[in-house]
Amino acid sequence: MAESEHSRARRNGAPLSLILLDIDHFKSFNDDHGHLVGDQVLTAVAKRTQDEVRKSDVLARFGGEEFVLLMPDTDLEPTKHKAEEIRLGIGELQITVEGETVVSVNVSLDVANWTSEQSLNEALDQADKALYRAKESGRNRTEV
Numbered sequence: 014m015a016e017s018e019h020s021r022a023r024r025n026g027a028p029l030s031l032i033l034l035d036i037d038h039f040k041s042f043n044d045d046h047g048h049l050v051g052d053q054v055l056t057a058v059a060k061r062t063q064d065e066v067r068k069s070d071v072l073a074r075f076g077g078e079e080f081v082l083l084m085p086d087t088d089l090e091p092t093k094h095k096a097e098e099i100r101l102g103i104g105e106l107q108i109t110v111e112g113e114t115v116v117s118v119n120v121s122l123d124v125a126n127w128t129s130e131q132s133l134n135e136a137l138d139q140a141d142k143a144l145y146r147a148k149e150s151g152r153n154r155t156e157v
Contacts, residue, residue, distance in 0.1 A: 014071050015133050018085050023129040030092035030126050032082040033140040034062065034099065037119040037152040039078035046110050054118055057106050065099050081137070089126050089157065096122045096155045104153070119153035 022029040036042075036058055043051040055078070062080065063072055071083040082099075084092050100122055108116040123143035127136040147156040 015083055018071065018083055019127060019129075019133065022085060022127075027086050028088045028126065030084045030087045030089055030124065031136060031140060032084065032092060032096045032099070033075070033123045033125070033137070033144050034058075034080045034082065034096075035121050035144055035148070036078040037121055037148075042116065046114070046116065050108070050110050050116065053108055053110075054116065057108055058103055058118060058120065061102050061106060062099055065102055066095065075137075081140075083127075089124060093124045093155065093157055096124045100153070100155055121147040121152050122155045123147060124155060124157045 019029060021027070036054065039051065039054070042054050055074075059072065059074070059080065062082065066072065066082060066084070069085055073081055075081040084095065087095075100120055103118055103120050106118050108118065110116055121144060123140045125136060125140040125143065127133075131139070143156040147154045150156075
C-alpha cells in the first residue's frame with residue numbers, strides 16, 4: 014500500500030507524510046506484567062491511533078513495538094499536529110492489569126515527509142533516526 018500511495022503522490026504532485034511511532038519502555042510491560050499485558054498495550058495503542066486518523070491513512074505494525082502511519086495528501090505541519098494528538102491520546106490510556114493495576118503508556122514519534130526521490134526504506138531510515146533523537150531527548154515526544 015505504501016508503494017502504491019507513493020506512486021500516486023508522485024504522479025499527482027501531492028504531499029505524502031509518515032509518522033513512526035514507538036512505545037516507550039515496551040519491554041518493561043512484558044517483563045513486569047507478562048506478554049498478555051504487552052499484547053493489551055499493543056492493541057490499545059493501535060486502536061487509539063486508528064481512532065485518531067482518517068480512513069485514507071494507513072496504519073501498520075512495523076516491528077515489535079513500532080507502528081508506521083502513512084498520511085496521503087498531508088504536508089509536514091498537519092502531520093506533526095496529528096502526531097501530537099496521537100501522543101497525547103495514547104498518554105491518556107489506562108490499561109487495567111489483574112483487575113486493579115493501571116498501566117499508563119507513552120510513545121515517541123517521528124514525523125517525516127516522504128519525498129518523490131526517496132525509496133520507502135530511505136524514508137523509514139530517515140524517520141527512524143529522528144525517532145531515536147526523540148528517545149535520547151527523554152521519550153514521550155514528537156520529533157520532525
